[in-house]
Amino acid sequence: DAGVIQSPRHEVTEMGQEVTLRCKPISGHDYLFWYRQTMMRGLELLIYFNNNVPIDDSGMPEDRFSAKMPNASFSTLKIQPSEPRDSAVYFCASGYGTAYGYTFGSGTRLTVV
Amino acid sequence: SQQGEEDPQALSIQEGENATMNCSYKTSINNLQWYRQNSGRGLVHLILIRSNEREKHSGRLRVTLDTSKKSSSLLITASRAADTASYFCATEAAGNNRKLIWGLGTSLAVNP
Numbered sequence: 675d676a677g678v679i680q681s682p683r684h685e686v687t688e689m690g691q692e693v694t695l696r697c698k699p700i701s702g703h704d705y706l707f708w709y710r711q712t713m714m715r716g717l718e719l720l721i722y723f724n725n726n727v728p729i730d731d732s733g734m735p736e737d738r739f740s741a742k743m744p745n746a747s748f749s750t751l752k753i754q755p756s757e758p759r760d761s762a763v764y765f766c767a768s769g770y771g772t773a774y775g776y777t778f779g780s781g782t783r784l785t786v787v
Numbered sequence: 788s789q790q791g792e793e794d795p796q797a798l799s800i801q802e803g804e805n806a807t808m809n810c811s812y813k814t815s816i817n818n819l820q821w822y823r824q825n826s827g828r829g830l831v832h833l834i835l836i837r838s839n840e841r842e843k844h845s846g847r848l849r850v851t852l853d854t855s856k857k858s859s860s861l862l863i864t865a866s867r868a869a870d871t872a873s874y875f876c877a878t879e880a881a882g883n884n885r886k887l888i889w890g891l892g893t894s895l896a897v898n899p
Contacts, residue, residue, distance in 0.1 A: 775832035
């Protein structure tokens with residue numbers, strides 16, 4: 675298994691541009707999480723899905739952020755328009771049930787200039 | 788919001804010594820999990836302990852959980868330079884919500 679796959683690994687964009695981050699979870703996992711990590715705020719949960727359905731999006735900072743999971747093997751996190759304060763590492767993680775912990779992707783380092 | 792608080796924030800030891808990290812949390816939990824993060828990489832799940840368990844082992848790792856004190860500890864025995872990383876605890880609150888609440892981590896440096 676290739677693990678959780680995120681793309682791109684690095685993204686540099688100008689303020690105001692749309693950014694789309696992608697995630698392919700591990701096959702068979704029924705939970706998918708999007709996190710953001712910064713030095714100041716640590717790890718923050720943005721949204722999570724169960725069986726492709728969004729369950730808790732209370733961590734999504736504002737309407738500029740949206741996430742979708744059209745099928746069990748793909749999810750996107752979109753920021754439109756992007757702002758410099760969105761600069762962070764964004765992680766996707768997937769898991770099965772609650773007994774085994776979660777597998778994280780390598781992350782996307784986003785820089786908004 | 789951060790529920791878990793790791794202690795200490797940073798720890799520096801010599802190879803071969805044991806490393807102990809602590810985590811405190813605020814609410815009732817289903818389980819508590821420990822993860823490792825190497826610099827610039829994703830998080831790696833180490834061990835999960837359920838609220839009805841008191842101790843768990845995995846290789847050189849030993850985790851304890853005291854629900855009365857709302858605290859957990861992670862012990863790494865016979866540390867190696869490769870154990871150098873940040874270690875995070877995460878709690879899954881009691882109930883059906885699978886949201887994990889994370890601490891800010893302990894930065895461990897193991898010196899050869």
